[in-house]
Amino acid sequence: MSGRRATTRWQWVLRLLTRRIWFRAALFCLFGGALALAGALAGHAISYTFATKVGAKSVDGILGMLASSMLAVTTFSLTAMVSAFSGATSTITPRAVQLLVDDSTAQNALATFLGSFLFAIVGIIALSTGLYGETGRVILLAGTVAVIVFIVVTLLRWIEHIARFGRVADTIDRVERAATEALGTIACALDVRSGEHARSRRTGADVRATTMGRVTHIDLAELGEIAEEADTDIDVHVLPGEWVDPEHALATLSIAADEEVTRRVRQSFTLAPHRAFDHDPRFGLVVLSEIASRALSPAVNDPGTAISVIEAGGRVLLRLFDQPEDEFASVPGRVRMRALRLSDLLEDFCRPIARDGAGMIEVGVRLQKTLAALAAHTPAAKAIIKREADDAVDRARDAMTSARDIALIERVRAEAFADGT
Structure with a gap:
């Protein structure tokens, strides 16, 4: 199979390391500390006359305000992230929480605030020891201004991001994106x-x-x-x-x-011990179905979310059908991979939705129409897709109490697979 080179084990380990929430925070803290100490090393390049004109003595008060405010903002950001994780665990599905933990915008915001706090603390300590001198304060002031600008930009992005972070629609989009990205890493037919x-x-x-x-x-x-x-x-x-x-x-x-x-x-x-999204598109479909099952539970009763999940899963499967061969990871000539069975993907995705949404006509109709669209797009898979559609109709017959609803879903299924194949 032609295609791009698959990731090696060490590339995979490095990717996991860079996703750790502490990794970016540690890098930003190191950068902040180094920037705070840069004035002591490069202060000799600034003339004393220029330092006097700039008035760099004001940097003491600025660093004090920066340290106190960044500590509060960091605490607030951590609280918001933990709240989003807890909400996703209890109301969406625990399997989707890892995607929230790996969110780059949230990690960058936390790392920026923590790194800025450390920059201010190191700067205050160095100032109290007289490490900078008059000329070193100029560089510290310039670094402080740059850090403040960076904080403002990050804070604006974080405010816009946190408005939807961890919400149901946002989580569905994340799982769909993770499943779609995983399609490019699989190396099997x-x-x-x-x-x-x-x-x-x-x-x-x-x-x-x-x-x-x-x-x-x-x-x-x-x-x-x-x-x-x-x-x-x-x-x-x-x-x-x-x-x-x-x-x-x-x-x-x-x-x-x-x-x-x-x-x-x-x-x-x-x-x-646990599955990961990166090389496993099947897991993405499983998590999507879990979100739908939670929404269809009597305690939640949210068919709209289930319909959104069906549409998202349909897009993932359509992307799989349309994916060019050169987008799959390549397999060495003397290695043979087992095929990825479409029947497994459809069962993982459709069966829980068909079971838990059997009594809801709107969910059943959307599932039938999505399967019909996939079957029409990929005739070679029509037989196996039809089997899932038939299973969903059988479950609906047993669960629905309205004869009109049963007749409607049977008609939708008959129209979708009118040729009987």
Whole structure:
């Protein structure tokens, strides 16, 4: 399969590291501290006469106000973020919280406020020790002005961002975007056939996991190097997001490999206690369906949110059908990946919505129309899509009490699949 190069294990680890909420905060704090001390190192470049004209002695009071205000703003920002996380956990779905934690705008705002606070504190301490002198104060004043401008810009962005941060619509958009982005990282074909199809499997040495967990990343580049060096074919049996245990093979080698090769193959699979969005579009569809199920619960009774989820999931599946081959991650020649089954994607997404929204005609009609649009767009997948549509209609018949509603959803389904295929 042609396509872009898949991320290596270390690139994946680095990406996870840069998403940590403390990472950007630590970088901004280091920058703030370095900027505060820059005046002591470069103060000799400023003439004493210029320093006197500028009046840099006023920087003491400015730094004091900056330190006190930034501490309050940082506390407020943390409170707002925690409140958004708690709200998403209780009213949307806990699985979507990680996308809020990884939000770059929120992390940049928190890092800016914390870094500015540290800049002010370091500057105040250095001033009290006489480290700057008259000329060093000029550089400190210039740095303070630059920091204030940066704070104002960040604060304006944060005010606009926090108005929708963690809301239901915002979370649905984030999950849809994460699922769509994950489509470009998958490195396997899409199986649109209906029914169960046994896949031919090479015989050889199985490589098994030593623990239980979810596959979050597969280092295809490393597997390709192993295959060439050991002169073996590698058959990968799992995809990102799947649960693995020591009883089931991660991969099969066409030769009897030694312990070193087996260890390297095993280390190419990154396992974690929880699923991640990055390489697992199926997880994105699962989380979308959870949002819809929560909205359709008797305690919430919000069919509008479920309809928004159906439309978002339909866009993700449509993007999968339309994705050019060169946007998929490339697979080395001697490595074979298992296909991603469309039946699994549809079951994960449609079945919970069809079950929990079976008694709501508006949800049932929107689901039928979305499936019909996907079937019309991808005729090869029509049979398997129709199976999900039929399942949704069967559930609606059992749950609906109005004969008119039942007749309506049956008519919508009949019109959508009028040719009977």
